């Protein structure tokens with residue numbers, strides 16, 4: 040696999056055999072598209088501090104959108120805590136000055152008493168305000184996460200199908216999903232930053248008043264831990280970005296092992312030990328990376344501690360020299376020690392929190408980036424209206440290639456008409472372009488060239504949401520929602536309140552009613568194994584539900600892609616009888632099927648071959664062309680029927696799949 044990433048390459052020896060075998064190469068995160076990755080690598084102490092206001096603004100905005108009142112509580116409480124801390128430090132200085140002054144012990148104590156009370160009151164106030172801040176941020180955090188998650192989900196659901204299939208966009212979807220939890224954590228870090236900042240300001244102001252040399256000393260003591268946090272966070276973030284694909288692949292392995300869909304094959308084919316072995320092998324690669332990070336972090340930590348130790352010795356020697364030489368009163372030296380300890384703790388706490396804040400903000404930036412990109416990919420709202428009951432759908436010289444692939448076009452220069460109120464069948468070999476054609480017809484993809492028009496309105500200009508509303512679809516891979524039987528059908532028309540009569544009619548028409556009758560809790564049975572009370576349906580039973588869903592939707596154009604593949608012969612007959620009835624009642628039906636027996640119900644057949652339209656006509660017209668594609672496909676199936684129905688040497692067996 041080629042990597043265009045700008046971050047650090049993974050060393051070649053860390054590529055496991057499992058990655059090579061299962062995924063065809065090392066799973067690296069292609070960060071070529073990432074605009075901020077380089078910015079992070081260039082991050083310096085100064086730029087980190089410079090980005091602080093922007094980070095705080097971003098967090099405040101998120102918090103404001105989530106819960107304005109809780110934000111006010113947090114802001115007021117943190118401001119109050121900073122002020123209380125400054126007053127507390129000044130009061131400590133007054134207490135020390137009174138205690139270390141000349142005179143009788145009782146007098147000195149009496150003089151110190153008011154300041155002592157002030158120290159106690161500010162401490163109490165600080166505790167109350169801290170509690171208020173904890174309450175406010177505790178209320179804010181889940182709301183911020185919810186607002187961010189909603190943004191993510193809403194944007195992801197509104198984009199074109201092509202975006203979901205675009206690997207770069209999908210990767211962004213992958214990383215942006217962390218944005219919501221990061222947004223939640225940003226609140227916590229932001230509160231910590233503001234808190235540390237205020238207590239630092241309090242300590243620094245007191246130190247400046249006490250002696251001008253104390254402030255640079257404070258900075259000297261804190262710089263090493265700032266450097267350490269910066270270096271380790273940056274390293275860990277880059278590592279995360281590089282390994283995110285790998286982590287995703289490991290998750291795929293574990294979910295394959297536990298999924299209900301794979302359970303039978305895993306057991307019969309004894310795939311479990313094979314997957315486990317590769318899981319272990321892949322985990323070994325990421326464990327090696329964690330060990331590398333731990334070794335580097337330990338080395339950085341050691342350097343930082345040595346530097347801090349030297350800086351502390353220098354600070355306390357300076358303080359001692361000042362007090363010894365009489366330049367500084369003992370009370371001032373005492374307060375200075377206290378203020379330096381408070382200040383350096385605040386400063387390193389602040390650096391740590393800023394780093395975390397910055398780190399989280401990168402994931403929130405991914406989320407923001409997703410929202411921006413998703414807006415570009417969004418299915419446009421508005422456009423030319425589509426008649427409630429369209430009369431004809433036409434393809435004119437339509438060519439379409441799946442975005443991001445260099446394979447030949449899935450559809451090439453296709454021109455055809457789909458009359459409404461009739462059954463039109465699409466026929467052709469696997470991969471000939473039938474499903475692609477209906478996706479273009481439904482406006483899920485737009486043609487590369489040529490046009491698909493609904494009553495003269497090209498899908499490129501149409502109100503696509505209105506167009507979707509005209510279609511009901513039973514796709515080959517229609518979704519098996521892990522919800523109740525009722526929702527599995529009524530989700531066909533999710534924008535209207537559940538209509539029980541319509542539900543029962545749809546179930547009756549599709550044969551889903553007999554499926555539901557046998558369910559342990561009827562309509563309220565959860566159709567998902569692995570949950571308490573969950574029930575699994577057979578493929579054919581699901582198919583009836585899928586058809587019922589399309590019936591319930593009640594749209595004028597019905598697209599059915601292999602609707603009877605999983606149905607028994609009796610059910611298949613029933614479904615086609617219904618499809619005929621629907622067409623007789625004016626519904627347009629577009630039918631994709633490999634079963635020639637089903638095609639005989641069609642009014643018009645379009646035959647596709649390698650993405651091109653090769654034949655069109657009624658079934659009998661097409662059969663009348665002995666060299667045609669349709670006749671060939673028909674002949675192959677007829678021969679199969681013949682062989683199956685009449686064992687070798689048995690004459691007189693029925694020879695037609697159309698009977």
Ligand SMILES: Nc1ncnc2c1ncn2[C@@H]1O[C@H](COP(=O)(O)OP(=O)(O)OP(=O)(O)O)[C@@H](O)[C@H]1O
Nearest residue numbers: 204441444449467468469470471472473474475476
């Ligand atoms: N999402 C996709 N991305 C890229 N290529 C695709 C995608 N879906 C289909 N194709 C390719 O487009 C071509 C036409 O596929 P399509 O699914 O339309 O065929 P089909 O006639 O419906 O096949 P089948 O009878 O097997 O369902 C195939 O070569 C297929 O590999």
